[in-house]
């Protein structure tokens with residue numbers, strides 16, 4: 001039997017899908033007895049909504065936890081951990097989870113690993129798979145046997161949990177001694193300005209990555225997009241340098257796109273980028289590095305210098321007309 | 323304002339051959355170029371700009387081996403005033419260790435702001451900033467893409483998923499993990515490099531800080547990544563490849 005505490009994630013009063021994935025991930029532990037922890041007094045309806053998916057749901061019934069502030073979240077969860085004594089605290093490697101995991105482990109004095117893509121419990125300790133060096137190397141780690149741990153799991157690693165036969169019990173717990181005001185005060189959400197094009201609606205996307213080297217080379221990729229009747233998009237470094245607006249960025253911190261064809265030009269295939277294009281129908285990658293992780297998610301690949309390959313495609317498209 | 327910036331000396335792996343070493347537990351670093359992490363460079367840039375705006379002092383710190391001092395030198399050349407290396411051997415596998423060592427150094431030294439990158443591009447834990455906040459019992463925030471510091475307090479914008487962001491406020495001291503895009507790192511000037519050469523790197527042993535190097539997470543082994551999709555690599559002359567790509571696109575979207 002393994003007691004697993006699963007941290008639920010919600011935003012703007014809506015449950016985030018990763019929560020169900022983590023409930024599912026908890027089942028990787030032998031004889032898992034999961035308790036799903038739902039922070040915030042206002043989250044009571046969400047706790048109810050989770051009941052069909054878990055044996056037990058624990059609402060952290062405190063208004064201070066309605067908005068996220070890491071010190072108070074960690075303090076409240078510490079009380080829960082002291083009360084429940086779980087062997088595993090499980091959270092998603094989402095933005096929220098990334099923000100919290102290290103802190104939680106530090107205040108709990110528990111060993112931890114983030115961004116797991118595989119979980120293998122065993123007598124010698126919990127074995128974890130991770131991707132390191134930008135996804136070019138697979139890494140196996142082991143957590144100390146017999147010690148309770150904190151673990152975050154990469155979103156989309158596990159499918160969402162299905163409803164169980166009978167709904168679980170919902171209990172409430174009110175953390176004590178929380179301050180009057182949070183240390184990190186939420187002021188407002190800032191929405192991304194809508195771009196001049198909506199890349200989420202595009203059927204053909206041609207995306208430029210750091211491999212283009214210089215801003216002026218963006219013209220080449222734009223030409224390809226035009227020649228293929230597609231929309232120009234990009235990876236994060238292109239936006240960070242101010243070469244294209246954020247509305248053109250594909251990835252976890254950009255847009256999730258689902259075109260029929262996605263052409264990645266000079267993009268290495270970091271998981272934060274790939275997460276945004278997972279819904280693409282056909283993926284064609286152009287990269288001079290045969291080991292680039294993008295080739296692991298591509299259907300077709302061209303291994304070569306984009307400065308030779310891209311003009312050749314443009315040329316072919318033009319000579320055949322459209 | 324006193325600012326500490328944590329930097330990690332990491333191999334540049336995009337577009338490089340990453341080979342697993344004979345021991346199966348590390349990578350061959352002989353042919354790899356190392357540099358300060360991408361996120362850390364944004365953090366140094368942010369710190370130096372804050373100093374230029376508000377006055378104060380920037381310290382760059384790494385927990386690493388002697389080679390890692392190259393990243394400290396770069397930080398100095400970018401405008402940091404002091405550099406500290408906590409002497410550890412190869413980068414630890416345990417994500418808890420850097421934060422523990424850095425906290426042992428930072429405690430009681432009166433930093434107003436402690437900056438880290440969001441993530442180190444080698445092991446990619448993305449955990450050191452938050453863990454540091456926990457150890458020092460300071461507010462922390464990650465994925466910072468905008469920052470305005472006033473007397474003893476700050477407002478920041480942190481990125482969330484899918485293009486959404488949130489504006490937050492907190493008092494200083496605080497720990498912030500900087501996201502790329504916050505400040506485009508400057509190129510180091512020859513003058514900067516010369517100035518940096520005159521500043522000594524202070525080397526501290528973990529024991530000097532009343533702590534020790536111990537790891538609870540153990541690396542079992544490294545291996546090539548599992549196979550992905552069955553990718554078909556297009557071969558031929560540029561003209562043939564070009565024509566094939568056009569076909570592949572028009573097949574699905576005529």
Ligand SMILES: Cc1cc2nc3c(=O)[nH]c(=O)nc-3n(C[C@H](O)[C@H](O)[C@H](O)COP(=O)(O)OP(=O)(O)OC[C@H]3O[C@@H](n4cnc5c(N)ncnc54)[C@H](O)[C@@H]3O)c2cc1C
Nearest residue numbers: 209210211235236251252253254266267268272273288306
């Ligand atoms: C919290 C967080 C959120 C993030 N969100 C996003 C996101 O939403 N979207 C995103 O894209 N990234 C995001 N990132 C960044 C991500 O981790 C990577 O750093 C980024 O995706 C890398 O972009 P890239 O592939 O263009 O650049 P690189 O990784 O530098 O890859 C460049 C590629 O170009 C190839 N290349 C170079 N020259 C040539 C040539 N002449 N011909 C052909 N190929 C060439 C190289 O082999 C290499 O593979 C995020 C990171 C974090 C930590």
Ligand SMILES: Nc1ncnc2c1ncn2[C@@H]1O[C@H](COP(=O)(O)O)[C@@H](O)[C@H]1O
Nearest residue numbers: 328384385438439441442447448449450
């Ligand atoms: N050994 C180290 N020395 C100094 N800073 C580090 C070290 N490891 C991580 N950091 C800092 O923590 C950030 C996140 O690293 P990580 O948690 O390892 O992904 C990095 O961008 C650095 O700013």
